Amino acid sequence: MTAQEIHDSLKAKFEGAVVEAKLDAPQPWIRIDEHRIRDVCRFLCDEPGFEFDYLMCLSGVDYNDGNLGVVYHLSSMPQKHKIVLKVRCTKEDPHVQSVASVWGTANWHEREAYDMFGIVFDEHPDLRRILCGDDYPGHPLRKDFKVPEFYNGMKVPY
Amino acid sequence: MIDSKTLPTNYVTKPEKRATSTGRSLRTDEMIINMGPQHPSTHGVLRLEIVVDGEIVVDVIPHIGYLHRCFEKHAEHMTNYQQVIPYADRMDYLSSMSNDWAYALTVERLLKLEVPQRVEYIRVIMAELQRIASHLIAVGTYAIDMGAFTPFLWCFRDRERILDLFEMTCGARLLYNYIWVGGVSHDLPAGFVEKAKDFCKDFRTTLKEVHDVLTYNEIFVKRTANVGVLPKDVAVNYSCSGPMLRGSGVDWDLRRDDPYGVYGKFEWGVQIGKGTKGTVGDCWDRYMVRMNEMEESTKIVEQAIAWLPEGNVQSAIPKRIRPEAGEMYARTESPRGELGFYVISDGTASPYRVKGRAPAFVNLSVLPEISKGAMIADLVAIVGSVDIVLGEVDR
Amino acid sequence: MEELLQSFIGESWLLYVILAVPPLVFILLYALVTVWTEMKVSAHMQDRVAYMYTGPHGLFQPVADILKLLQKEDTIPAAADKTLFRLAPFLVFTGTYAGFAALPFSSAYIGSNINLGVFYIVAVSSIVVVGLLMAGWASNNKWSLFGAMRSAAQVISYEIPTALALLIAVMITGSLNLQEVIRFQDGGIFNWVVFGGPFPLLQKLLLLPFTFIAFLILFVAGIAEVNRTPFDLPEAESELVQGYNTEYSGMKFAIFYLAEYANMYLVSAIAACVFLGGWSSPFGDFMSGPLWGVFWIVLKGFFFVFLQIWIRWTLPRLRVDQLMYTSWKVLTPFLFVCVFAVGLILVL
Numbered sequence: 001m002t003a004q005e006i007h008d009s010l011k012a013k014f015e016g017a018v019v020e021a022k023l024d025a026p027q028p029w030i031r032i033d034e035h036r037i038r039d040v041c042r043f044l045c046d047e048p049g050f051e052f053d054y055l056m057c058l059s060g061v062d063y064n065d066g067n068l069g070v071v072y073h074l075s076s077m078p079q080k081h082k083i084v085l086k087v088r089c090t091k092e093d094p095h096v097q098s099v100a101s102v103w104g105t106a107n108w109h110e111r112e113a114y115d116m117f118g119i120v121f122d123e124h125p126d127l128r129r130i131l132c133g134d135d136y137p138g139h140p141l142r143k144d145f146k147v148p149e150f151y152n153g154m155k156v157p158y
Numbered sequence: 159m160i161d162s163k164t165l166p167t168n169y170v171t172k173p174e175k176r177a178t179s180t181g182r183s184l185r186t187d188e189m190i191i192n193m194g195p196q197h198p199s200t201h202g203v204l205r206l207e208i209v210v211d212g213e214i215v216v217d218v219i220p221h222i223g224y225l226h227r228c229f230e231k232h233a234e235h236m237t238n239y240q241q242v243i244p245y246a247d248r249m250d251y252l253s254s255m256s257n258d259w260a261y262a263l264t265v266e267r268l269l270k271l272e273v274p275q276r277v278e279y280i281r282v283i284m285a286e287l288q289r290i291a292s293h294l295i296a297v298g299t300y301a302i303d304m305g306a307f308t309p310f311l312w313c314f315r316d317r318e319r320i321l322d323l324f325e326m327t328c329g330a331r332l333l334y335n336y337i338w339v340g341g342v343s344h345d346l347p348a349g350f351v352e353k354a355k356d357f358c359k360d361f362r363t364t365l366k367e368v369h370d371v372l373t374y375n376e377i378f379v380k381r382t383a384n385v386g387v388l389p390k391d392v393a394v395n396y397s398c399s400g401p402m403l404r405g406s407g408v409d410w411d412l413r414r415d416d417p418y419g420v421y422g423k424f425e426w427g428v429q430i431g432k433g434t435k436g437t438v439g440d441c442w443d444r445y446m447v448r449m450n451e452m453e454e455s456t457k458i459v460e461q462a463i464a465w466l467p468e469g470n471v472q473s474a475i476p477k478r479i480r481p482e483a484g485e486m487y488a489r490t491e492s493p494r495g496e497l498g499f500y501v502i503s504d505g506t507a508s509p510y511r512v513k514g515r516a517p518a519f520v521n522l523s524v525l526p527e528i529s530k531g532a533m534i535a536d537l538v539a540i541v542g543s544v545d546i547v548l549g550e551v552d553r
Numbered sequence: 554m555e556e557l558l559q560s561f562i563g564e565s566w567l568l569y570v571i572l573a574v575p576p577l578v579f580i581l582l583y584a585l586v587t588v589w590t591e592m593k594v595s596a597h598m599q600d601r602v603a604y605m606y607t608g609p610h611g612l613f614q615p616v617a618d619i620l621k622l623l624q625k626e627d628t629i630p631a632a633a634d635k636t637l638f639r640l641a642p643f644l645v646f647t648g649t650y651a652g653f654a655a656l657p658f659s660s661a662y663i664g665s666n667i668n669l670g671v672f673y674i675v676a677v678s679s680i681v682v683v684g685l686l687m688a689g690w691a692s693n694n695k696w697s698l699f700g701a702m703r704s705a706a707q708v709i710s711y712e713i714p715t716a717l718a719l720l721i722a723v724m725i726t727g728s729l730n731l732q733e734v735i736r737f738q739d740g741g742i743f744n745w746v747v748f749g750g751p752f753p754l755l756q757k758l759l760l761l762p763f764t765f766i767a768f769l770i771l772f773v774a775g776i777a778e779v780n781r782t783p784f785d786l787p788e789a790e791s792e793l794v795q796g797y798n799t800e801y802s803g804m805k806f807a808i809f810y811l812a813e814y815a816n817m818y819l820v821s822a823i824a825a826c827v828f829l830g831g832w833s834s835p836f837g838d839f840m841s842g843p844l845w846g847v848f849w850i851v852l853k854g855f856f857f858v859f860l861q862i863w864i865r866w867t868l869p870r871l872r873v874d875q876l877m878y879t880s881w882k883v884l885t886p887f888l889f890v891c892v893f894a895v896g897l898i899l900v901l
Contacts, residue, residue, distance in 0.1 A: 054394060059513035104524065141230060141231060305782055306869040307866060308866050378869045533872060
C-alpha cells in the first residue's frame with residue numbers, strides 16, 4: 001500500500017485527524033492530531049490491509065519553534081510497507097495520547113521521550129523517567145536545555 | 159536468638175496468610191530484591207527490582223539508565239556528521255562495526271549517496287565478523303549464566319581471532335571508527351583475506367565443540383527449554399528484533415526483508431526457532447538461533463571474501479557533509495536486532511537530531527512480560543537469552 | 554598408632570592433641586595442592602595456561618594467594634550480626650574437620666577409631682549446614698540468605714541418598730567402623746564392595762549392579778554435599794552473586810574455601826573407604842602396609858577430587874527444583890530398590 005493510499009483512507013476514516021502530510025519525501029509522513037493518535041494507530045495496527053504491527057521507532061523531537069513532536073515509524077511485517085506518523089504539541093502544553101496500549105514497545109519509547117523532552121503521554125501505564133535520574137532537573141534533549149550548575153550538590157561540569 | 163534489628167529493613171512487603179498442611183496459618187512474605195546494578199548476571203549495570211516469593215519471581219521491574227552517556231545530546235553538538243561515528247561505536251560496544259554501518263547508512267541515504275562496491279563488500283565482511291564476535295559473547299556469557307564456565311573461554315578464544323582481524327584492519331580491538339559515511343577509513347590490509355579464510359575454516363570446529371559441551375547437554379536443555387517463552391504475537395507487539403524475534407518463530411531478518419548493503423548476492427538462510435527441545439520462543443530457541451546464525455555468518459564472510467571486488471574505499475564527498483534539510487530513518491540488522499538511526503538534518507553540518515533505536519533497549523522492555531512466575535535461576539536464563547548490552551540500552 | 558603413642562605418653566589430653574594434628578596438616582597441604590590442580594585442570598580444559606610466573610608452572614601461586622588473603626582487610630558489614638558472622642566460617646570448617654576424625658588414613662592411623670565411624674561422619678558433617686545457615690543469616694544480605702536456605706535444603710536432601718548408599722556398604726560389610734569396613738575388603742581389587750565384595754562368584758555378580766549404582770549415587774550425592782557444580786546452587790555465582798559467602802572477605806572467606814576443599818576430600822575418601830577398599834592395595838598383598846595404605850587412600854581420594862574438578866568445569870548448573878527432584882525422586886527411590894535387593898541377596 002502506498003503512502004497516498006494510507007493517507008486517503010485515514011482522511012476518509014478519521015475526519016479532521018490528518019493535519020498535514022508530505023507524501024513526496026523519501027520517507028513519506030502524515031501528521032496526525034495529537035489527541036487522536038491512539039485511534040489512528042489502533043486502526044492502522046488492526047485493520048486488514050494495513051496491519052502495521054511493528055512499531056520500529058518512536059522518537060521525540062524538539063522543533064525549536066515552540067513545538068515538540070513525536071515521530072512514529074511504523075512498518076508492517078505481512079504487508080511489507082512503511083509509513084511515518086508525526087504529532088506535534090506545544091512546549092507549554094506537551095500532551096500527546098499514549099500508544100502503549102497498541103504496541104507494547106511504545107511503553108519504554110514514550111518514557112524515554114518523556115524523560116528527554118518532557119512530552120506527557122496521556123494514559124500511559126507507567127510514565128516515569130527512564131534514563132535520567134528521577135530527580136534530574138529539566139529535559140535534556142530540549143534545545144533550550146541548560147546544563148544545571150549544580151546537581152545534588154555536585155558541581156557540573158566538574 | 160536474633161533480634162529484629164538485624165532483619166533487613168524492607169524485608170516485609172505484602173503480609174499474606176496461607177494455610178499450611180497442618181491447618182494452622184503461617185505468614186509468608188514477599189521479598190523485594192535488587193538484582194544489580196552490580197550483579198554478575200545482569201551483563202552490565204542493569205538493575206532489576208524483583209519481587210520474590212521464595213524462589214519464585216512474582217514481578218520484575220527493570221531500571222535502566224546507569225550507563226547513560228547522552229549519545230543523542232552529544233550527536234546534536236557535533237560539528238560534522240562524521241564525528242558522531244565514534245559515539246555510535248560506544249553504543250553497543252560489542253558490535254561497534256554494526257553501529258557504524260547503521261549510522262553511516264542513514265547519513266548516506268540522507269545524502270542519497272552510493273558507496274563503491276568494494277566498500278559494500280568490506281562492510282558485509284566486517285559486520286558479519288562482528289556478528290560472530292558478538293554472538294560468541296552472547297553464547298559464552300549465557301553459558302556462564304548457566305554455570306558452565308568452559309564454553310565461555312572457548313568462545314572468547316575465537317572472538318580474540320576476530321578482534322585480531324579488526325586490529326590489523328583499523329588498529330582498534332573494540333571501538334573501531336572504521337565504517338565512515340561514504341566508505342571505510344582504510345582498505346583491508348595485506349594478509350587479511352587469508353587470515354579471515356583460516357578463521358572461517360577453524361571456526362566451525364569451535365561451533366561443534368560448543369554444541370557438544372553445551373547445546374545438547376541435558377542439564378542445559380533442562381534449564382533453558384520451556385523457560386521464558388516469548389510468544390510470536392507478543393514478540394511482534396513489543397517490536398522485538400534479531401534472535402529474540404526469530405527465536406519466537408518469526409521469519410524476519412532485515413538483511414533479507416529490508417535489504418541494505420549487498421546481502422542479496424549471498425547465499426544464506428534466516429534462522430528461526432523451531433521449538434526443538436520445548437516450546438517455540440523459549441530460551442533454548444533463542445540460544446540456538448544465535449548458534450545457527452554464526453554458521454550462516456561464516457558462510458556470508460566466505461562468499462564475500464571470495465567475491466571481493468577491487469576499487470576505491472572512499473567515495474568523493476566533502477570533508478564537511480551538509481545534507482539538505484530532511485529526515486531519514488534507516489535500519490540494519492545488528493547482532494542484537496533492528497538497529498536504526500533516525501537523523502534529522504536542517505541543512506547545516508551538524509545533525510539536528512539523532513535518535514538511536516537500540517535493539518537491546520526494545521528487547522529488554524519485554525522482560526517483565528516473559529519472566530513473571532519464573533524462578534530466580536530462570537530469570538537469569540531469560541536475561542541472558544535477551545542478550546542485552548547496557549551501553550546500547552542506556553546510550 | 555594410638556596404642557603406640559599411649560605407651561609413650563600415657564592416657565592424657567596431649568595424646569588427643571597429637572592425634573588431631575595429622576588431619577589438619579593434611580587438609581592444609583592438600584588444599585594448597587588442590588587449589589593449584591583445580592586452576593591448572595580448568596585452564597587446560599579451557600585452552601589457557603593459568604599460573605605461570607610464580608615458581609615453575611605457578612607452583613607457588615597458592616602460597617602467594619594465602620599471603621594475599623592474610624593481608625586482606627577483614628570487612629564485616631555494619632548491619633551484620635557480628636558474633637554469628639565471625640563464628641560461621643569456623644563452624645563450617647569444624648564440621649568438616651570433625652569428619653576427618655573418623656577417617657582412616659592407613660591401617661595404622663585413624664584419628665578416632667570409633668565403632669560408629671560411618672554414622673558419625675554422616676552426622677557430624679551436618680554441622681556444616683548450621684555454619685552455612687549462620688553465615689547467610691548473619692550477613693544480613695538477601696542473596697546470602699537465599700544461598701543459606703538453598704544450601705540447607707540441598708545438604709539435608711542429599712544426606713538421605715548419602716546415608717542410604719553408605720547403608721548398602723554397611724549391610725555388605727556388616728560394620729560401621731571404617732577400619733573394619735576396609736579390612737573386610739582387603740585382598741585385591743575384586744574384593745572391593747563396588748565389585749560386590751569378597752563373596753562367592755554368583756553372589757558377587759548378583760550384588761555388582763546394585764553396589765555399582767549405590768557407589769555412583771554416593772559420588773553424585775557427595776558432589777551435591779560439597780556444593781560444587783552442577784550442584785553449586787548455594788553459591789551460584791550468576792544467580793546469587795556468591796551465595797552465603799558474598800559478604801566475607803580475607804581469611805574468613807579463605808576458611809570457607811578451605812572447608813569446601815576439605816569437604817571435597819572427605820566425601821571422596823568416604824566413597825573410597827566404603828566402596829573402593831580405602832587404604833587396601835588393589836593388588837592384594839603387593840604394595841600393601843601402613844605406609845602404602847596412606848599412598849593408596851590419598852590416591853583414591855585424589856582421583857575423585859580430580860573427577861569433581863573435571864565435572865565442575867564441564868557441566869552447567871541445575872535449577873533448585875531440578876536439584877530437589879534429582880535427590881528425592883531419582884536417587885532416593887533407586888537406593889531404596891538397591892537396599893532392598895542387597896538385603897535380599899545377602900539373606901539368600
